[in-house]
Every structure is written in C-alpha cells, then in structure tokens.
Amino acid sequence: MFDICELCEPETLAEAKAIYAANPELKVIAGGTDVLIRMQHGSLAGAGLLSLRNIPHLDEIEMLADGTISVGAMAPFTRIFEHELIRKHVPVLGEASVSMGGPQVRNIATIGGNLCNGAVSADSASTLFALDALLKLETAEGERIIPMRDFYAGPGKVNLLPGELLVAILIPREGYEGMGGHYIKFAPRKAMDIATLGVAAVCKIRENRFVELRIGLGVAAPVPVRCFEAEDYAKGREVTWECVQEIARLALKPAKARSSWRASKDYREHLIEVLTQRAVAEAVKRGGGCCAD
Amino acid sequence: MDHKIVGKNTQRLDAVAKVTGRAMYTDDFFERDMLVGKVLRSPHAHARVTRIDASKAKALPGVVAVLTPADLPKIKFATAGHPWSLDPGHRDVEDRLILTDKARFVGDAIAAVVAEDLLTAEKALHLIEVEYEVLPHVLTAEDAMAEGAPLLHENRPGNIVSSFGVQFGDVEAEFQNADVIFEGDYETSIVQHCHIESMSAYAFVDSDGRVVVNSSTQIPHIVRRIVAQALGLSWGRVKVIKPYIGGGFGNKQDVVVEPLTAAMSLAAGGRPVRYCMTREEVFIDTRTRHGMKLHLKTALSREGKLQGIHMQVLSNTGAYASHGHSIAMSAGGKFRPLYDFRAIKYEPKTVYTNLPVAGAMRGYGTPQIFFALESHLDDIARKLEMDPIELRRKNLIKLGHQDPLTKNVVRSFGIPECIAKGKELIHWEEKKKVHQGQTGHLRRGLGMACFAYASGTHPVALELAGARIVMNQDGSVTLQVGATEIGQGSDTVFAQITAETLGLPVDMVHVVTTQDTDITPFDSGAYASRQTFVTGIAVRKAALEVRAKVLEVAARRTGLAPAEMDIRDRMIVETSLGRTVCSLGDVAMDSFYDRLLAAPITSDTSANVRINAMSYGATFVEVEVDIQTGRVEVTELWNIHDSGTIINPKLAEGQVHGGVSMSLGAALLEQMLFDSVTGKPLNPNLLDYKLPTVLDTPKINAAFVETFDAAGTFGSKSLGECPTISPAPAVRNAVMDATGVAFHKIPLYPQVVFEKFREAGLLAERSVQHV
Numbered sequence A: 001m002f003d004i005c006e007l008c009e010p011e012t013l014a015e016a017k018a019i020y021a022a023n024p025e026l027k028v029i030a031g032g033t034d035v036l037i038r039m040q041h042g043s044l045a046g047a048g049l050l051s052l053r054n055i056p057h058l059d060e061i062e063m064l065a066d067g068t069i070s071v072g073a074m075a076p077f078t079r080i081f082e083h084e085l086i087r088k089h090v091p092v093l094g095e096a097s098v099s100m101g102g103p104q105v106r107n108i109a110t111i112g113g114n115l116c117n118g119a120v121s122a123d124s125a126s127t128l129f130a131l132d133a134l135l136k137l138e139t140a141e142g143e144r145i146i147p148m149r150d151f152y153a154g155p156g157k158v159n160l161l162p163g164e165l166l167v168a169i170l171i172p173r174e175g176y177e178g179m180g181g182h183y184i185k186f187a188p189r190k191a192m193d194i195a196t197l198g199v200a201a202v203c204k205i206r207e208n209r210f211v212e213l214r215i216g217l218g219v220a221a222p223v224p225v226r227c228f229e230a231e232d233y234a235k236g237r238e239v240t241w242e243c244v245q246e247i248a249r250l251a252l253k254p255a256k257a258r259s260s261w262r263a264s265k266d267y268r269e270h271l272i273e274v275l276t277q278r279a280v281a282e283a284v285k286r287g288g289g290c291c292a293d
Numbered sequence B: 001m002d003h004k005i006v007g008k009n010t011q012r013l014d015a016v017a018k019v020t021g022r023a024m025y026t027d028d029f030f031e032r033d034m035l036v037g038k039v040l041r042s043p044h045a046h047a048r049v050t051r052i053d054a055s056k057a058k059a060l061p062g063v064v065a066v067l068t069p070a071d072l073p074k075i076k077f078a079t080a081g082h083p084w085s086l087d088p089g090h091r092d093v094e095d096r097l098i099l100t101d102k103a104r105f106v107g108d109a110i111a112a113v114v115a116e117d118l119l120t121a122e123k124a125l126h127l128i129e130v131e132y133e134v135l136p137h138v139l140t141a142e143d144a145m146a147e148g149a150p151l152l153h154e155n156r157p158g159n160i161v162s163s164f165g166v167q168f169g170d171v172e173a174e175f176q177n178a179d180v181i182f183e184g185d186y187e188t189s190i191v192q193h194c195h196i197e198s199m200s201a202y203a204f205v206d207s208d209g210r211v212v213v214n215s216s217t218q219i220p221h222i223v224r225r226i227v228a229q230a231l232g233l234s235w236g237r238v239k240v241i242k243p244y245i246g247g248g249f250g251n252k253q254d255v256v257v258e259p260l261t262a263a264m265s266l267a268a269g270g271r272p273v274r275y276c277m278t279r280e281e282v283f284i285d286t287r288t289r290h291g292m293k294l295h296l297k298t299a300l301s302r303e304g305k306l307q308g309i310h311m312q313v314l315s316n317t318g319a320y321a322s323h324g325h326s327i328a329m330s331a332g333g334k335f336r337p338l339y340d341f342r343a344i345k346y347e348p349k350t351v352y353t354n355l356p357v358a359g360a361m362r363g364y365g366t367p368q369i370f371f372a373l374e375s376h377l378d379d380i381a382r383k384l385e386m387d388p389i390e391l392r393r394k395n396l397i398k399l400g401h402q403d404p405l406t407k408n409v410v411r412s413f414g415i416p417e418c419i420a421k422g423k424e425l426i427h428w429e430e431k432k433k434v435h436q437g438q439t440g441h442l443r444r445g446l447g448m449a450c451f452a453y454a455s456g457t458h459p460v461a462l463e464l465a466g467a468r469i470v471m472n473q474d475g476s477v478t479l480q481v482g483a484t485e486i487g488q489g490s491d492t493v494f495a496q497i498t499a500e501t502l503g504l505p506v507d508m509v510h511v512v513t514t515q516d517t518d519i520t521p522f523d524s525g526a527y528a529s530r531q532t533f534v535t536g537i538a539v540r541k542a543a544l545e546v547r548a549k550v551l552e553v554a555a556r557r558t559g560l561a562p563a564e565m566d567i568r569d570r571m572i573v574e575t576s577l578g579r580t581v582c583s584l585g586d587v588a589m590d591s592f593y594d595r596l597l598a599a600p601i602t603s604d605t606s607a608n609v610r611i612n613a614m615s616y617g618a619t620f621v622e623v624e625v626d627i628q629t630g631r632v633e634v635t636e637l638w639n640i641h642d643s644g645t646i647i648n649p650k651l652a653e654g655q656v657h658g659g660v661s662m663s664l665g666a667a668l669l670e671q672m673l674f675d676s677v678t679g680k681p682l683n684p685n686l687l688d689y690k691l692p693t694v695l696d697t698p699k700i701n702a703a704f705v706e707t708f709d710a711a712g713t714f715g716s717k718s719l720g721e722c723p724t725i726s727p728a729p730a731v732r733n734a735v736m737d738a739t740g741v742a743f744h745k746i747p748l749y750p751q752v753v754f755e756k757f758r759e760a761g762l763l764a765e766r767s768v769q770h771v
C-alpha cells in the first residue's frame, strides 16, 4: 500500500507538460522502480504522481537523419539491449542495460528514470558519459538539449527545471561510430546489485593507435565522471600494455572515491585502476586494436 | 532391498499446486472484517521506555486498538521451538515479553497498532509518543562480558546465557604428551535465513471463544503452547493452523509473530488481525544465525594422529535467548562421531548483546563449528606438509563407535566412501597437477571439508511423532502427520513410505498437508532434520498397523492366515503362489459395510523415537580467485552425502541445491552489518544484504553414498540440514590452495579478500597480467 494522494495519467506529451507546469510539485513516475522503493521506505508521503506510462512514442529508439541515435526516455532496458540499432551501433549501451537488476526490473525500469534519479551508481550513466550523449529536456515553454555532464548536480540531484521532463537521450554519430566499447559493472553479485564501481570505455583505433578514447566512471565520485586526463594522454598513442596501464593510473585523477560501509576509498581506487585497465583493453580489442605486450 | 516406491523419484505431491499458484499460504486466506497490525520499534539499541502516550494514535480514524506493554500480561516466556520439558531445569530461557518496556536492540517491539488498513496503521505508529532513557549498549560478546558492561537481563550476570560445556578424556595430559600442538582462531558472521515468504500470521477469536492463529510456521503444536503461555491462556483454548509455507530454515522453528498477533486480535474484540512483516522487519526482528568466534587448540602425534582438542566458542545470541545455548551445545556434539579424539574439552559461552536475536538456522550451529574445525585441519595439514585428505582419513572413527556422552551408536558410516567419491568426481589429482605453477591474476585451487550430523535430537530432547492413517472405500488411504511440510518434501516421502508398506501406488495416498492442532496428530514439527527419520518411523508404524488390519479382513474373506498373504499393487496375494485372492478395494468395502463385522481400517499412533543415526558427507570444490579484485568464483562443486537409503533421489538433490547455496552465501557474500556506534542495522534489505542470486550460484553437483542404517525407516538417515555444513570451509580451503592465503573469517567478501592479498604481497603481480 502506498501513500499516494493522486495519480495523473496524461495521454500525450503536451498534456503531461501542461499538467506538470501547472503543478510542479507532482512526482514524475516512469517505471517506478526508484520512486516506489522510496515510497515504501516512507519518503514522498502523500505525493501526487504524474505517470508517463500512457504517452505513446516516448519509448522509441530510432536513428535521426543526421545519424544521431535517439533513445526515448521511457524505453525500458530490455527493449534497449534487444534493439537492433543498439546492437549494431552502440553495443556498449546494451551491455550496460543488461547489467541492470534482473529481467523483471529491466522490463519496467526506464533509461530516463535511471538518469533522472541521479544515482551515481546508475548503470546507464557512465556509458552515456563515455558516449558523449546529450539529453533532450522539455517544458511546456520549450526544449533544451544539454550534455550529460551538465545534467548531474550532486548525489541524487539533477538539473531539471520545475515542470521539465526528460524526453530523449541523443547519442550523436561521433559518439559511437567506429568505436569499440566495453562496460564493466563490478558488484558483489552478478545480478540484482548496485555497482561498487562502473567503468565504461569506448575508443576508436587506427593502425593500433588511439584516435580517441573516452572513459566514464560510476561510483568513483559523487556524480558520474569522465576521465579527461587519461583520454588526452591516450590520443595518438600506440596501444601497448604500458600505455593502458598509464591510462588506468590517470583515470584516478577525477575520482573522489569515499569510504562507506559498502567499500573503502582504498578498495574503490584500486578497482578504478584495475577495472579501467580491463575495460580499455577490451574496448581496444573490440575496436580492432591489440595491446598484448 | 527391493523397493517399488522407496528410492524412486516420486513427483512432489505439491508440485502442481505450487507451480500453478493454487497452493494457499497464510497471506492467501482472508476473513471477514480483517484488520492489520503494525509494530512500533525502538530506535535505540538499549533503552528504557519511560513514557508512552498513545492517545493521538488512538484518536486517528481507522485505528481500532493500540497495544503497549501495560496492556499485556507480564508473563515472561521462551520462544524456542523445542518440545516442552517436564523438568524445569531443561526448559528454554524465559526472557521475553510480547511488547517490552526495555528495548534491547534497535527494532525491539515497543507498541503495536491495529487498524482498518496498513496506511492508517503506519500513520498511527508515528502518532505514538515514546520517551526513552537511553542506556549504554554492547554489540560483541567480549564487550558484553567485560567488567561493568551494561546488563541486558537483570538475572544474567556478565550477560552470559550459559557457559555449560562438556568434556571427556584428559585434554591437558594430551597437550603435555603431544608431539605437536596447533592453535587457531576462526570466526563466522551473522547471517539470515531469507526464506521467500515473510513471517506472517493472522488471528481471531472464533464463535466458541477460542483463539485461532493461522501462521507460517514449522511448529504448529509448539506455537499453540507458547501463544497460550504468553497470553496466560489454557492451552486448549488456542488453535493453530499451518497452511503451505514458503520456507523457514529454522527461523520459523521459533515463535515470533504469533503471540502478538493473537494479542492484537484480543485487543480488537476478537476481530481477525493480520500481522505480516516487511522484509526489513524480517531482517531486524525475527532470528539470525549466531555469529561465533572459535579458538581451537589441538594436540597431534608427529604422524598426524589427532589426540586432544580444546574448543572455546563465543556465541553471540543477541538480545534474547531464543534457542540460546542449545545451539552451541548441539553443534559441539556433531564432530565427535566423525574424528577420533582421545580427549575433548568443549567450552562454549552463549552471550547476550544488543543485536537482533539469534536462533535456529539450518545446521543449528554446526556450520560454524565445522567452518572452524575443517579450516583448522587444513591449516594443520599445511604446516605438517600432509595431504589434507589423508589427515582426515587417518583420524576417522570406526563403524560401531559409541559416543561417550550421548551414547549414540554409529550404525552406518559412509564417510570414507564419500571422500573417495569426491576425490574421483572432481579429478583431484589431475587438477592438482594442472594448477601447479600458476601465474597471472586468476588462480585456481582445490579444497574439501567433511561433516557429521545427527537425525533428530535424541537423547537431548523428546522425539515424539504422530501419524494417523484412515483407509477409504476405494482402498486408498488418507495420511495425517503432525510433522510439517515446509518445502523439504516430507509429505512426499511419507506418502512413499506409506505406499511402499501398503502395496499402493503413491497417488492412492492422500496426505493432509495442512496442520490444525485440533485435528492433527501431535508432533513437535519440522527441525533437526528429523522428519524422514523420526516421523518416518511413526508413519511406517501406522502403515504396518493398517496392513495388519487389511490382512485380517482378507483372512476372513479367504480363509488364509494373514501371514500367508501380502498386498501388492492394490491386490491381496497369496505370497507363496503369487496368486491374487481379492482386491484391496474388496477389503476396504468389507471394512465399511459388512453387516456383521464392519469396522473401518484406521491407525492412529505415535512413535517415541529413542535412537539416533549419524549422517555424513563432504564437499569438494574448485575455485578461481581473481587476485586483483578479490573476487572468488566456485568453478566446480560436489556435495556428497551418506544419508543412508535415499527415499527420493530428486528431492534429496533439491535439499543439496538449497543447502549448498545457503552455505556458499555465508562463505562468500552474506553478513548482517551493524553500525558499530549505534547498533543500527546497516543492511536489513535484499539489496544490501548480499543473498546470492541464481547467477551467483555455480552448478551444484549432488552425489550419494547409500548405506543402510538399521535405526531408520528403510535404512534412511537425515539430510535436510547436512548440505549446508561443509561447503563454506571447503571454499575457504580451496582459496588457500589457490593463493597460499589462509582466511579465518567468513564471508570472503571481495574487499576483505583484496586487503588480505595485498597484506600477503600478492598484488605486486598486477603488472604480469596478460590481456
């Protein structure tokens, strides 16, 4: 039994934006796998809910004319990792999607909810960081498109304006084309678990040199981060095992790991290094390179 | 022996009901005008309630009653699911009230609300005003026993529930004369059962004024007694019904929610009240497995012959005794019929702390003891440069061994064969060779561990089981037992025993799966792996009585003597000729309708089983350890048992799968964590408490060495708890084989493993990694 005072179920996006503009106190609910857990734990008592579930097309995955892959905010993770376009062009996002929870959770949990919830452990976030994804946000007034890193404001906090909805995640062509990628979710369990650390690496390799490398880390700092120092270091370099090791060392730069009862700072930092090595090495392999010494 | 049904894979009687969702569990039943109950819990680990004001809560519309300690009888009662003892000296510790005015752990039940719906009940909880006088608290057994430590219960100095131990031989003399002495410290963490079905009950007062409790319990007859005791009612005024249950693993061999649920109904004028715990409440206020700290000191000859052992155990029982010291005592007796020591000194202490209450959990302390002992034996073997398997083999007791303390006799002893089988199945020698000289960050290793267990509790407690069989007109029979089906498959096994004895197909044995204390034969319930062994004897006895009565009626019909006939596949046959003389159906119809001699064929009997049978087994595992991350994977596992005759191989395998996964969870992932300052639980939910998922569970291989034990029905012995004893130490030993690092505490949680590896200098290897 949930302590809910009202439930709005608009049938169009325009209607949803209008309702939300009129009452920004409403709590948006997508799959509900974060919202309802919070309610069960006693927060959000007496909330009114604005459900996006009845709005058609918000869950669509498509390629736009310029090659951008657009993933609707309401797309559930099962649909994402099973989708033809994702399998073909952004398999690393499929990898992150299938690492989520278990089958039942993946059937209902949406990618939009994963991002808007603002958790640093969100499995799709580090990958979308690495893919240089953009977010399409809309209010009744209009729309704006912002990069992932402008979205995260702090632990559990995202930059959504009052009455604003996330509509789609846009992965531009340069974000994914010709890139090899790998996502490692490290957690005590192999399913139904929260990441102790998430590492996403994507790279473009030519003649066994890094044309480009992008690394996103989850649970390494209060918000998901990119590893720019490591990425800059890699640019143009030949892929060797030593190079990958150095990249992994540099990946620690943006990290602000903290100790909690779940894991110590020391262990998290160790994992950042070890798992970045592994993620980059695998991404290199998938991008057609080789880093065996 | 040539059996038709025993030893076959009879399909579970409840298989279809369960997979189609038709099986009814406690929460599936509804009564008219049903209310819900919720509990207010202490936020402090130790605190006296100085004032409760429930007036605002009572005034909330929809609230029917608010209960506080002042509203309830001041009767202290014991909750453990043991048979009542007529000897006051052997009773469980009576230290509990239904609601307490002194909180002894974070989550202790202070007050309760009965309301029309759950939301109203939850809102009302917030309206109850409680003032506490916060007291200092203790979380570890050492702190609890220290000078000046705060006392949890006034009448237990030093917070010690009991320090009663046992010994035989002269351990000190063995240490003096020993060639070598080894000492080691081992520790296990607090874990929980995590049965799928929550702790749940509902109660009402029926039209006769009796209190009816429907509960998800393993022990309906004991629940009846304890509800009556806690509320000060005459025992016969309470009736307990146990429908299908979704797992218990010992947590429901305890009386947890029923007295409060009954009190809630009484407070609501007898209206039905449901009290179903949330998962968080199950973690906090039911039972846990005792975390234990063990110090082992062992005397050996130079050749590796075990001579004496001194085992000191600190068992952290949390805020109330529950099964208390019985667990440490029971567990300490299990290794004696396995390894041959000349002298043993077993010194356990069970200690109160301000933590959730520890109680019975599959294995009843034995997994903790064997984790320590089997780890210790591997540590010894490594120091002596002996093969760990040889060390064990050299020290096994012999068939016919009699325990000097319990006087139980070993009548079947399949452990040598279990060890040989395990070694062969896992390809021990071959793998040892392959593993030699490993480099890189993934290392494999092999480990094994043995165990012994009992079948029921004789001679410590009463082992009484009841069975009733009624023959129907068609020759089928209806079987009632007081022992409870809790998922382990006991109803199916009882049907097989009955069918085998009566020459019936299993589908002509109808087992009444629900226990109702008004109707059900008396039996103390499901625990101690006693069902097949103890209740099986009662069922067999009832079936034999029915068989004798059938043959008497057949004798009247045919003129043959009963001894000249047998029942085979629903027919009465003349044994010497194999000739059918009449059908069982004819006999049954005579028994109901013969104008002169009609007397329905029934048996209503019980067995007071004053014998025990030791079960044995071993686990063999191969692990792969990721030196860099500290993650341990089980790559191959064999769990091998001597449980006597296996009555149903498929069900036996099911027990192995469940038991092994439970042990692997404790070995690698599971532990209840508490804030060291406040005593608050950190992970009372299934996200943060790392119960393994199916993806974390390796392929579990079961194997059986079938012996025949003269004490058990058709030669059977216990199995239910056995699979959960030896996997954890086997995994620990395999990790030591893989890496050379000895762990002394479970779980081998990745971070802990990483830290130990770094301490041991293993992480310098990192740059050797090949991709």
Ligand SMILES: Cc1cc2nc3c(=O)[nH]c(=O)nc-3n(C[C@H](O)[C@H](O)[C@H](O)COP(=O)(O)OP(=O)(O)OC[C@H]3O[C@@H](n4cnc5c(N)ncnc54)[C@H](O)[C@@H]3O)c2cc1C
Binding pocket: A027, A028, A029, A030, A031, A032, A033, A034, A035, A036, A037, A052, A073, A074, A099, A100, A101, A102, A105, A108, A109, A110, A111, A112, A113, A114, A115, A116, A117, A121, A122, A123, A124, A160, A164, A165, A166, A167, A192, A193, A194, A195
């Ligand atoms: C059993 C279980 C396992 C889980 N495992 C994982 C896991 O492995 N990895 C992981 O990352 N997470 C996991 N989660 C968390 C959760 O499933 C994910 O974060 C999920 O993606 C949330 O999506 P949702 O659609 O359910 O969001 P909701 O719960 O419906 O919403 C989440 C938040 O986002 C807001 N919101 C949702 N959609 C929009 C929108 N379009 N515009 C604006 N705001 C919006 C909501 O208001 C809310 O604050 C798990 C949860 C459960 C219950």
